[in-house]
Amino acid sequence: MLEFFLPVIQSALCSAGVNTDKPIRLEQPSDKKFGDFSTNIALLAAKECRRNPRELAQEIIAHLAFPPDTVARIDVAGAGFINFYLTPLFIMQSVEHVLLEGDEYGKGNIGRGKTAIVEYVSANPTGPLTIGRGRGGVLGDCIANLFETQGYEVTREYYFNDAGRQMQILGESVRLRYLECCGRETDFPATHYQGEYIREIAEEMFRDHGAELAESTEIQIFKKTAEEIIFKSIRKTLERLGIRHDSFFNEHRLYIEEDNKPSANNEVISALASSNLISKYDGATWFLTTKLGQEKDKVLIKSSGEPSYRLPDIAYHITKFERGYDMIVNVFGADHIDEYPDVLEALKILGYDTERIKIAINQFVTTTVDGQTLKMSTRKGNADLLDDLIDDVGADATRLFFIMRGKDSHLNFDIELAKKQSKENPVFYLQYAHARICSLLRMAQQETGFNASGRAAEYQLLQQLSSPAEVQLGFALLDYPDMIKTSLRLLEPQKMVEYLHSLAELFHRFYQECPILKAEPEVCRARLFLSLATRQVLRNGFRILGVSAPESM
RNA sequence: GUGCCCGUAGCUCAAUGGAUAGAGCAUCAGCCUUCUAAGCUGAGGGUUACUGGUUCGAGUCCAGUCGGGCGCACCA
Known part of the structure; x- marks a missing residue:
């Protein structure tokens, strides 16, 4: 949508003779009564031009030249905001692009060749x-x-x-545990790695070598073996998360x-x-x-x-x-x-x-179980292991919980919540929306023979949809490309999580308010297309977040 | 002591310097003979830790105070 608005506003500023190096910012007001989009450029420019912001806004408006049937209304409001109201027709027409572009929808090319x-x-x-x-x-x-x-x-x-002091200590730790396997007494220092995994590695070495390594004080083999085993486990854990x-x-x-x-x-x-x-x-x-x-x-x-x-x-x-x-x-x-x-x-x-x-x-993660905070340290061996967490709550919940808060905020990972297979758990809320659409499409195929593919010629049926729930959902779908850019600019996938959550919410509302399979055939198909477009954006978004998109739940 | 991050509803968190500070959970009241109720609608709930400052406008920026987290190695 930025690509739609910015050039028009820019050229209006030129025609109105407004010179400003302030960037044009387009925002979505929290309240729809202030329009679908809004810009404060008149407020910013007024200062530089030493002019009344509202008058300046009026002048800018007079020079705005949007294509016909796209922008329904442009108002000046408040101190000098310019508010834009899109036509439902334009919104629903634009939704066609979601379907046409499919998996490619939302992608951009600012990094092409880089x-x-x-x-x-x-x-x-x-x-x-x-x-x-x-x-x-x-x-x-x-x-x-x-x-x-x-x-x-x-x-x-x-x-x-894999050099350095910590690795030396690791090798030494394994060697001491190995000696214990051989039945010797050791004085295991508190500075060494206390974790159970050290014992496991030592036991494995004892199985492979018996006591033959006990006489040497050379730790190289212990270090090397530990490194290999640990690296393998790290990669396996990452693999479970799709990393x-x-x-x-x-x-x-x-x-x-x-x-x-x-x-x-x-x-x-x-x-x-x-x-x-x-x-x-x-x-x-x-x-x-x-x-x-x-x-x-x-x-x-x-x-x-x-x-x-x-x-x-x-x-x-x-x-x-x-x-x-x-x-x-x-x-x-x-x-x-x-x-x-x-x-x-x-x-x-x-x-x-x-x-x-x-x-x-x-920022760091604290995990809570039953409201109790757990502290962790690798060396003390009381760490919360990522593997255990994945066992506990699954890969999807693990991924989503890690990024559903801003990276600057100290994350409180509530394990009980992540485990819940209920609406309190945000993972399920998102995935449920996707599964619901899949179910709907399966039903549509059974009952009306609706098949999603090869129907591009019918996409324009979308244009007859105009109820608030439909238009708001359609509008949200158009936000997706800008949302990716915002997430990227801020290096903050959390923005994407929030967006998808609000998209899921809008879909559920649409689903509640608008009968789909029971509607007139053309309306039915239009609503199926809208659902299909929603599913597409959810999928594309899930792919970025690395969360699975279940077909049924 | 010092550097960075955080302090927003009962809880977990949003809010590129913008308009009446928003969601979810929890609480309360409604909605399933009808496409998945893992859902939807509505209500209550706030001195944005505190004090000043900057400006048309501050939760947001600046200074200070108070709280919490993480660093401050001839460890990585």
């Missing part, structure tokens, strides 16, 4: 995925889907590290020197050094962020000679630029919030266009 990389999950293989990680996983997956709708070629990447990465990037690559070329990490150090932002003191190599207005310098290479996580992080992002991505999206949890400003700062200094980087940070 590439995007979306990095998400990126958990190191130290343990099974927790519920907290799940939120970022689903958020990232939906964001990747949103980019794809606009024509971007999207790479879904998982960044991980599949195209690319797994091992941080290790950034450490490798070959053909006398310095490692990616070292190249970062050299580059920053030539900007005089590197200094060595206290045995470590520092990024002089105090020169950039920060409180403290940041360690890039520890006194042990190993890089801290920041250095490879910078090098990693450089690879994203070098790989040529037009859009670079990072999804991570609030615990990493202090990390990215340094990375961005470094990239900017090194001459990369950080405008291309978008960051989506999701």
